Amino acid sequence: MSEIMDLALSEETAYVWNAEDWLKLRRDYRIYGVLIGCLPRLPRQEVFLGLPLLLLAEETTLLIEKNIVRLKSHASMYKKPDDLMRKVFQEYKEKLFIEQEICLREQRKKQIISMMDKIIEGKKRKILGIGTSKKKIRSQKIDGPTQTAMNIINIDRDTLLQQEMAKLPKLEKSDALIQTHTSYPWLGDMEDRTSAWKYPSTPNEVIRYKVYKDLWEHGFHVTSGEKFGGDFLVYPGDPMMYHSQFIVSCIDRQEMIPTLELIAHSRVGCNVRKTQVYATLAEKSQDVKYQSFQWTDSYAL
Structure with missing residues (x-):
């Protein structure tokens, strides 16, 4: 049995802070959530986002029910960093x-050593007034006397290495790489908060969760559908590889859908090449029932 993952619980919402857990949830359990973290170098754009991963309430409930994850919280998540934490962070x-x-200088040193023969040859050609460009090196043939003169010139490798290393500019802090952590690095012992998870707690939440669980157990890939006005989007495969096929809206079986709302939802689905689906619970059981609608053009004869 695989090890239970720890999710960070904050403000009644579950987050994934570990990159390996994010990948495992996506690859093995078809749990996708939404990445909401900004990139350190591009904090103001929202096209490409990173950790943490914000999970839907339905995703979190399913994972807890399947004993795949447990919810944990930490005091540092509920208060602003103090002076000690700022000092630790700056250090x-x-x-x-x-x-x-240090790593940059070591890499540069290895590059110079690997190219030392070419560098020495270039220095000798320069001393003798021979062209040092790549084009001239390829086109000009060195005669015997010139080659003898080049062999006589003695260039100390260690001195040349030091000279080349001295040309390496000092690394500015603005040019340094920014480390993106694959897990939150300053968490100590975390308090178990799985018992604090109360979703679903209302009739509407129960319907949403049962619909999500039913779709998931039938092998579909499910994400939030709010960008198309629904509760869920349903895909035949990984959302990175496929377009969604259905927009699913969860409703109570006693709820009346206004005609204009039904038309609007169906037309939105038609325009984005998806099928609008309404999901509810059966009257005499807890089975999920689905009704699909598609917009079709009609022409007067």
């Missing part, structure tokens, strides 16, 4: 910057 940033600078 951590400084440590990462120093490590990057």
Whole structure:
């Protein structure tokens, strides 16, 4: 049995802060949520987002019911960082910057050593007044006397290495890479809060959850449908690879759907090439029933 994942509970909402957990939920359990974290280098754009992953309430309930996850909370999530946390964070940033600078110099040193023969040849050609551009090196043939003169010139490798390393500009903090954590790095012991999860608690929430669970157990891939005015979008495969086929709206079986609302939903589905589906619970059982609608053009004869 696979290890139970820990989800971060905050303000009655569950989040995934670990990249490996995000991948496992998506790949193994068809749980997609919504990435809401900004990218460090591009904080004001919202096309590409990162961790944390915000889970739908239905997704969280299903995962708890299947014993795949447990909810945990930490005191640091409920208060602003204090001076001690800011100090730890700044020291951590400084440590990462120093490590990057050392790594950059080591990589540059390896590059120079691997190209040392070409660098030395270029230095000798320059001393003798021979062209050093790549085009001239390919086109010009070195005669015997010139080659002998080049062999006589002695260039110390260690000194040349130091000279080349001195040309490497100092790494500015604005140019340093920003580390994107694959999990929250400063959490200590977390309090178990699975018992605090009360969803679903209203009749409408019960309908939504039962519809979501029924679609999920039938093998569909389900995400939030609010961008098309529904409760869920249903895909035949991973949403990164497929377009959704259905817009599902959850309703009580006693609820009357106004004609204009039915027309509006059906036309929206038609315009985005999806089928509008209404889902509810059967009158004498808890089975989910579906009714689909499609808009068709009619022409007067």
